[in-house]
Amino acid sequence: MNWTHVRLIATSSIPQTLRSGTGVVYAVFTLIFGLHSANLIVRQVETLGATRFTGWVETALNFLLASVTLQGKTTELPELEKFGGLDNIHAWAEYLLREQPALLSAVFILQALLVPLFVSSGAFNQLAGDLQHGAVRYQLLSTSRSSLFFGRFLGMAVFTAALIVALTSVLVLFVGSQLDLYEWGDLIAWGVHCTFALICISLPYVAFCSWISAVVNSPFSALIFTGLIIPAQPFLAIGAMNAWEPLGKLIYLMPWGVQFWLFHPDPAKVVFAALGCLAYTALFLFLGLYFFRKRDL
Amino acid sequence: MASSDRPSGLTALAVINFIFGTLEFLGGIGFIVIRFVAGKMLSNGHEMSAKEREGLQVIVDSSWINVGIVVALAFATGLLLLLSGIGYLKQKRVLGRWFGNGYGIVAITYVTVSLTLLPEELTEGFSIGVIRSLIYPCFTMVLLNSTFRRDLAR
Secondary structure, rough: HHHHHHHHHHHHHHHHHHHHHHHHHHHHHHHHHHHHHHHHHHHHHHHHHHHHHHHHHHHHHHHHHHOOOOOOHHHHHHHHHOOOHHHHHHHHHHHHHHHOOHHHHHHHHHHHHHHHHHHHOOOOOHHHHHHHHHHHHHOOOOOOHHHHHHHHHHHHHHHHHHHHHHHHHHHHHHHHHHHHOOOOHHHHHHHHHHHHHHHHHHHHHHHHHHHHHHOOOHHHHHHHHHHHHHHHHHHHHHHHHHHOHHHHHHHOOOOOHHHHHHOOOOOOHHHHHHHHHHHHHHHHHHHHHHHHHHHHO | OOOHHHHHHHHHHHHHHHHHHHHHHHHHHHHHHHHHHHHHHHOOOOOOOOOHHHHHHHHHHHHHHHHHHHHHHHHHHHHHHHHHHHHHHHOOOOHHHHHHHHHHHHHHHHHHHHHHHOOOOOOOOOHHHHHHHHHHHHHHHHHHOOOOOHHHHO
């Protein structure tokens, strides 16, 4: 693999992404729906008031965090809660809502749920389109398969990171300048942390899209695969856990079970989660490259 | 230039324009309907809380001229979106690039004017929703004047 080629391919793939329909839709979809979902949460603060809003978000967060960290069957969670089995989750939610700016925490946890969906709808066409039209064969006259694969991944990862930074910057600036609820220092510190977390979350999904895109011959099929597998996987795992508890571990087939630890109060767990996301990225890239090298073009 | 020379990004932009253009028209009609229905509800003496009545009264007190200006801007925005969408598909300099930039300017004006002229009960005031509605015009202008500048030259 030639790193100069990787850099050149990554750099040229960003404007190429924008010229392609998927890049335009990805950017518009991510920014508009990201802001729309944030707006729904901010509206809840105005409708419910700060105290009721915090209570409402706390209930939702407890359920979400308990489900993705496999504390128990979803049907048994209320009982677990009654006997103090979810105290660690309560402490986590308390940290997000009392020690950090609650509104930003709520918005960014929602974005953590949405980022994989945005990625699945925007990053699916890294190689599939070129494979369909046979353009890859011409590109491989001047570079290697691994350079092309990593270059496209890197370009898409940087494009996705830029979208996330744009989205989180707008949100932090809006909450800081319009709502007058939190100190600027707290907002910026938590905003930077959450931006880093969202970028970490996006990487394995971009890598997963690279893998699918490298093995499927049509962008539409790649979209169907990524658009179905990524959002459906946690529901399937949690549903399967309700039938037989060990099946809940299926959630670790993708980063869903790891990614929310990036918002944990314990820095060691945050680092562990970030490393987990990078490990998933490496695994998906390895699988993608393996199949891309083996495939008949 | 053959139609196959058109970057797929322009096609996507055109499709988004058609969707948003239709929504702008519906939004404009929505302003008229809300203003009209609010008046009817107050005059018919519907049962409602004092807060709801106050909100409706503010909407009814907004002048028809202000509503008319905002609705005209909404329709202009919608029309420019549809026309520039056709321009993108045909890769026309005037219909595509100029009308697309025109849309950007009119859309930003529309958001600013509606925030200034209409009561918060109708526009929700300055919110993330307002920033969201500024994203697409700004994004369009950036793309038309950089990425797709040379593609709209017919």
